[in-house]
Amino acid sequence: MRLYTDYCDFLHERGLLRGTLTKAIKIWTGCGFAHLFDMLDPKVILEIGRFDGHSLGLFRWLAPEAAIISVEPSPRPHAKKVIDALWEHGLPGETIFIDKTSDEAFKDPGLLNLRYDFALIDGDHSYEGALRDWGNTKGVMAPNGVVAFDNTEMACGKVFDRIDDFKTVKPFHVNFRKDPADGGQFGLVFMGDRP
Numbered sequence: 517m518r519l520y521t522d523y524c525d526f527l528h529e530r531g532l533l534r535g536t537l538t539k540a541i542k543i544w545t546g547c548g549f550a551h552l553f554d555m556l557d558p559k560v561i562l563e564i565g566r567f568d569g570h571s572l573g574l575f576r577w578l579a580p581e582a583a584i585i586s587v588e589p590s591p592r593p594h595a596k597k598v599i600d601a602l603w604e605h606g607l608p609g610e611t612i613f614i615d616k617t618s619d620e621a622f623k624d625p626g627l628l629n630l631r632y633d634f635a636l637i638d639g640d641h642s643y644e645g646a647l648r649d650w651g652n653t654k655g656v657m658a659p660n661g662v663v664a665f666d667n668t669e670m671a672c673g674k675v676f677d678r679i680d681d682f683k684t685v686k687p688f689h690v691n692f693r694k695d696p697a698d699g700g701q702f703g704l705v706f707m708g709d710r711p
């Protein structure tokens with residue numbers, strides 16, 4: 517299994533582990549994703565919300581050969597530096613940067629024609645935004661894919677309690693994060709469990 521801690525060391529050695537990065541995904545989340553990816557072995561990944569590229573780099577680290585589509589309306593140069601460093605390190609997978617909102621990105625047939633084994637919904641964090649992202653994402657997931665929602669207990673407003681799709685089958689909540697004030701829980705939706 518590829519380790520989150522090795523990814524942090526990799527960034528640290530190259531001066532790429534910035535405070536802004538460590539805020540986004542901390543050790544509990546990173547180790548949780550490492551286990552999830554070990555199980556899932558995702559080949560095609562969708563990320564909604566890139567920021568400085570910490571989760572994007574982590575997905576590349578954990579799934580070196582996967583194709584990753586990363587959606588972000590306000591691209592920041594640091595994310596590109598992280599991905600370039602991983603490419604130079606020999607991780608061969610293709611990373612596609614879509615510098616648009618997720619609503620705009622979901623109009624792109626190139627994005628819609630793929631089937632994703634894993635998706636992260638970590639974009640605008642409003643309830644309405646998370647609902648729209650879920651509505652768009654669920655139609656492009658592979659049958660046994662997994663969708664991760666960040667901040668399910670905070671800005672999205674207990675999003676799982678309010679989405680009709682989750683009234684019968686409850687998504688799996690993971691306390692990847694130690695401090696609930698730091699973004700709350702991740703929620704995982706296993707598409708194979710959907711009715």
Ligand SMILES: C[S@@+](CC[C@H](N)C(=O)[O-])C[C@H]1O[C@@H](n2cnc3c(N)ncnc32)[C@H](O)[C@@H]1O
Pocket residue numbers: 540541564565566567568569570571572587588589590616617618619638639640641645
């Ligand atoms: C919490 S940050 C993402 C952090 C990143 N996933 C990580 O863990 O390293 C949220 C990002 O979503 C972006 N964002 C905001 N609205 C969005 C939208 N409608 N579609 C996609 N991304 C959006 C923001 O610009 C911001 O960079």
